[in-house]
Amino acid sequence: MVSGWLDDEATHARELDLAARYSAWAVLSEAGRKKHHGGILFRFPHKLEMERLVPVQTFERDGLVQLGLGKDRLRDREGFELTDRGMGLMAALDQANYCIKCHNQRKDSCRTGLREKTAEFKKSQFGVTLAGCPLEEKISEMNLVKGQGFTIGARAVATVDNRMAAGTGHRICNDCMKACIFQKQEPVDIPQVETRTLKDVLKLPWGFEIYSLLTRWNPLNLSRPLPRETTGYKVLVVGLGPAGFTLAHHLLNEGHAVVAVDGLKIEPLPAELSGVDAAGRRVPFRPIRDIHEINESLDDRVMAGFGGVAEYGITGRWDKNFLKIIRLLIERRATFQMFGGVRFGGALTIDRAFELGFDHIALCAGAGRPTVLSMENGLARGVRQASDFLMALQLTGAAKKSSVVVGGGLTAIDTATESLAYYPVQVEKFLSRYETLCAEIGEHDVRAAWTKEEQQIADEFLDHARAIRAERAAAGREDRQPDLLSLLNGWGGVTIAYRRRLIDSPSYTLNHEEVALAMQEGIRFAEGLTPVRVEVDSFGHAAALDVRSASGATQRMPARSIIVAAGTHPNTVLQREDPLNMFLDGRYFQALDEEGKPVQPERIAKPSAARVLTSLRADGRGISFFGDLHPSFAGNVVKAMASAKLGYPVVSRVLSRRAPSEETPETLFDKLNTGLHAMVENVVRLTPNIVEVIVKAPLAARAFEPGQFYRLQNYETLAARVNGTTLAMEGLALTGASVDRERGLLSTIVLEMGGSSDLCALLKPGEPVVLMGPTGAPTETPAGETALLAGGGLGNAVLFSIGQTLRARGSKVIYFAGYKKLIDRYKVEEIERAADIVLWCSDEAPGLKPTRPQDRAFVGNIVEAMLAYARGEVGPATIPFRDVDRVIAIGSDGMMRAVAQARHTVLAPYLKHEHCAIGSINSPMQCMMKEICAQCLQLHKDPQTGAETVVFTCFNQDQSLDHVDFNNLHERLSQNSVEEKLTKLWINRCLVQLGVRTELVAQ
């Protein structure tokens, strides 16, 4: 209307004057600003004050100055639903119009970066290189076309350089914004416009199919409007994070066949959407008319496992439905095959992959080992690594109230917001299950197995859950939003402790918007603090974090949960697993040029040449590396995508130097479908609480070596459901008890301890499962030694293959097989095959019956049995105890500790001084993918110096009995114990409801 008046100013002078005065009121007065807050009409870009990008206030808490937002800026968050839906069309168009379309002057620095006169990239005041969009997306042109109203056109422009735009999102990367020409005032909010251009296409009828088509056929992409003809080359992509899925896309468009593997469980999608059935066979898929057909609420969605850290790390600020979109873009393609639950280095190795017929291997395995802070009680109960917490949150849930998060990067921010959001969910679920169980079997029975500490924790959970329930009820009555944040802050809330100032933290310098949004959720920030030690309570649980401030004073931050987010290292585990094929250059893999000569990649995501090769064989087969693994591209999602965009031509060039291997893509896919898909063959009950699960997984079975283990899981999508509870397993660490390599069968033995292990009995022959591995390290089984094997209960299953291999190599084996009850014994012949002499020990009289003449029986514990054997009290020792060179103990932590100690006390007079002694450490484990989640950290203490170190148990389970800190192991095994006990009871109840068990009884 105003534009119309402007066409004839004389006639509309009064109206224009009124409009001018109204505008002045809307922009300049308090009331006007309030009325138009959030609108676009009277919005003025504000000036940037670099040191005050987040409007923090300071306040004192626990004797420390902390930073946070004023009460009026806080907002409540409920659970894990998407926290921010992004800009609407109007706001995005406003931003597109705000953009001054610098491409016309070739000054679109958002794309190309801001340059100094010397042509080097400028740096921000905080030292951040302003290189612009890592993908060099045509942002200015996209804004122009979007502003003109061309929905599909704008998407087509952006898709030329950013095919996987669904992965970039409106709150994922802002390298473009930081390099926008507007350096002194608010930059154009490019990620919002970009995401809007995607969403606007997706919501058109057949919108997903239009976007999908644009990623393959894009007339605006002049150099490559269409995918290439099939080349016959086969590339293995390892890891399906942003680098892996983007690379897979580009390689498919190059005409290559691609197989991608990821160690995480990837849940199947409905075959009619993905075009792939649960056995990996291609089936017809239907086009998607309405994008809502595939969208799920983030609160309820199954964690699909596809997308790497974009799935299990980045949180509810990003719409994970986009991951499903990306997955469909590649999964539907006929020359693509994907396998979850396959860790490269386990079932598949470099040599095996080349033998199978791959022409190239592309490593996209992301970041790995988290930095573990060395501080007193740094592995106490209540202290976790951020990656452990975030991954667990997707699978089971983890955080506790009153958290301190240590670190200053985006991981710390995400960890802080998620731990705060999780607490109400956690305690409310606890209360609801508690009430149901109490009503059914009585409060006394529910609490019967709880220790004093567990009772205290449970009571606190219940009190807090009831307070939340009361607040929700009050809010309902008063017709307002519940104020959970005040309750959470009253109980401690979440503070991020960082060693420098807020404005020095990577989260602030790279992505201050995330800091602001986290603070809106109630997160506080405490500056200049170095963690010194964790204080523990009388039960050994974290009670506070002692920190040293800049002045040198030590202060105490009360905290029941301490989560460490102190950075990660590139995931170069493969080099230690396969040192003949892989080489390092510092923290990263060695980079090579296309002739195979070592080079140093530039540390910038826009290098003059993408140095993505790390190995080049004489016959032209090569290995490349991308994303967080690569020094040029590590750090964020879009850089990972850029590594794929810049790196795929290198892969194609190297491939083109040789003919494809003889294996056709079709036969390779068939082989892998048979070899890599794991399926239950049989479930056999061995004792009242032990079952044997036999799984057909030929490649995983063939790669097994004694001592190694697997992660067994069912698929949530296929799991039984009982009254709202999905019976999905957490990953169970299970050893390969025996292997039939010929038939590709692997037998695993499961002790039903309540919880996930109880669900194994529900597995049905033919059911697809995840059997990730083998992982861990093969146990050393030397020739010509005398070995003493000590197995407690389930631990015996691990020793079958170890003892048998030792004997096959010419070693002698004395085997102490220990059980609580007589009925606990299983697989007697396997043990007999593993031993020259077996001492069957049981706590229960009259003892077990040996079936071979050389074997003995003993009533009592394993250490007593060893002593009796050493003293000749159970008959003549045909293999003298003093001959023992090696002790291998596998059982509960208590049993291994007893063996460890007895060697220095009662058994010392009978043992060789220089014998070696190892235990297979049963620490808590989650990913089992070696140095990724860090749940499996185990504290070691040097017995001579007392020096402490930590090891990743899933990398090597076999640890020196004299170095393992068994107190710490015991503590970590009882992390979250009260929740575990309640969950066990709950699963028991579900099994009763399913008719699998007869009675719900407290354990």
Ligand SMILES: Cc1cc2nc3c(=O)[nH]c(=O)nc-3n(C[C@H](O)[C@H](O)[C@H](O)COP(=O)(O)OP(=O)(O)OC[C@H]3O[C@@H](n4cnc5c(N)ncnc54)[C@H](O)[C@@H]3O)c2cc1C
């Ligand atoms: C909490 C958190 C928040 C973040 N927030 C942001 C953000 O807002 N914006 C942003 O741009 N970046 C963010 N990042 C960084 C970003 O997630 C990473 O830079 C990006 O995911 C790297 O992609 P990638 O493909 O190289 O590796 P990853 O995403 O780590 O994917 C690697 C994949 O490889 C698999 N894998 C590992 N080892 C093996 C093996 N041996 N065999 C088979 N598979 C294997 C893993 O399971 C994983 O799926 C965040 C990171 C974290 C931890």
Ligand code: SF4
């Ligand atoms: S986004 Fe910024 S730098 Fe890019 S074209 Fe627009 S105004 Fe210029």
Ligand code: FES
């Ligand atoms: S690193 Fe995840 S369990 Fe070891």
